[in-house]
Amino acid sequence: MFINGVEIEDTFAEAFDMRGARLIITAANQRWAMTAAQAATGFATSIIACGCEAGIEGAIPAEETPDGRPGVSILVFTMGPKGMEDQLMRRVGQCIMTCPTTACFNGLEGEKWLTIGGTLRYFGDGFQTSKLLEGRRFWRIPVMEGEFLVEERFGINKAVGGGNFLILGESSKSALAAAEKAVEAMEKVRSVVMPFPGGIVRSGSKTTSKYKFLRASTNDAYCPTLRHQTESALPEEVNSVLEIVIDGLDEEAVREATRAGIEAACQTGIVRISAGNYGGTLGQYQIHLWELWK
């Protein structure tokens, strides 16, 4: 199968069950809402070492946020509820509460609910107060700048993590240009984030290593510099590979983002689009590339 002259390999991306949460961050202006969102989604590229995967879902116009101020929606993904509670406590407490003028609201009707504001409130040292309106409880935590408003509970749902595709380019320049275009297209899809820097991974990994202490190591089959030192998966004309990893609140959103990203990435200088999998032995979801256009 070819799109715009670029080969789409007959393979699949292997994705996993995760738990997802959506946080709505508002602030006095878009700059500070985005600052808090960037801080809260920092160091959240891979569940392997960061504790969660997170990213910015998008900006929200003031008229659509709960308090009528400019907002940013972020998505956070973990393997389970316990990890999510830990990560939200850290990230809301250290990255959002600390950021000037912000407030933090739940953005997801969850199958399960985690008490976040209801625990963070103790930072108020007894001076915190709550407000309950139509079943939603908010905590007002006094801070030096004024008040931090945070919702008591955040919903979490089953989600899909680890969707991905690989862009095999003739050069690092062409691979990067294609990946940038792909991310730009994927950012328009709701309910997904690309958790790596700028949405792009250059150091894709495999789940084994020659070193016993290591859980993941470089994906040598796709490293151009190792073409003749390992069992390479790269065609002769490929000199650079970039990966885009996708986490989404549901499988359909991940599929839609994958399709949009691949279509945007199929441009001059790209040889092939592939995807990462473990032979179907690990993940609960298989996103077959060819089926995205059926």
Add this chain to the structure above:
Amino acid sequence: MSATRLRLKQPVTLPVEAESISPDRFAGLGQEEVMALPILYGRRSLTVADLFRVEGDGAEEIVVEGDLSHVKRIGQGMGQGQITIHGDAGMHLGANMRGGGIVIHGAVDAWAGAHMSGGLIRVLGNAGPMLGAAYPGETRGMRGGIILVSGNAGPRAGERMRRGLIAVQGDLGEFAGARMIAGSLFVFGRLGARAGAGMKRGTIVALGGLEDNLLPTFRYACSYKPTFLRYYLRRLREWGLPVVSEQVEGNFRRYTGDITTLGKGEILVHDQH
């Protein structure tokens, strides 16, 4: 929606105790059974049919028409359904209400929503004293739900309020939120004298100025923009209250008190300068 319509046959001057006019009491009853429900007229025991002309059946909505200013306890303790009243309503309307909704196209007398714990009461005229308040001897008044008043409200609105929201579009009488324990009380007109007397916690929001100086047991803290207010004001605007952007975006002077008690209550006064 199944509806029962009650029309007052002729004006009444004696007090009528009509707690049987409630969706919970009408549930599962046919028209004949509704007509036979008891009503106390002065000290005489009558039935609904003695005072009202009854049309239709069903409990999802009850429409009551006539001058009901002497008819008390309509919707008392109701937990579901809808009551619409065309005319003024008497005391204790929706007292101890747990859910559902009451809309009054007219004024309502004292103790409306007293001790209510859920549901919505919407008064399109004025409300009398003790709106959402606690009965004498009780420690807690309103414990949840929402009361919206398009006109003015009398003294002691929200007295000993524990939870919930009262919003008054007009002026609020004296001692509003007295001995308040928690909850929120909004006034778009002028806030009456001695507001929040003895309050422990909770919020009184004065959007249209003060009738008198606040009690000396409330102390000025700061001028700021409370984020939670934006959420509340936007919701109130959706419910049709006249919230203007100056209020949503504006500064509020925060006074905390009453320091004769716990002192964790607050009166937020919209800074109109």
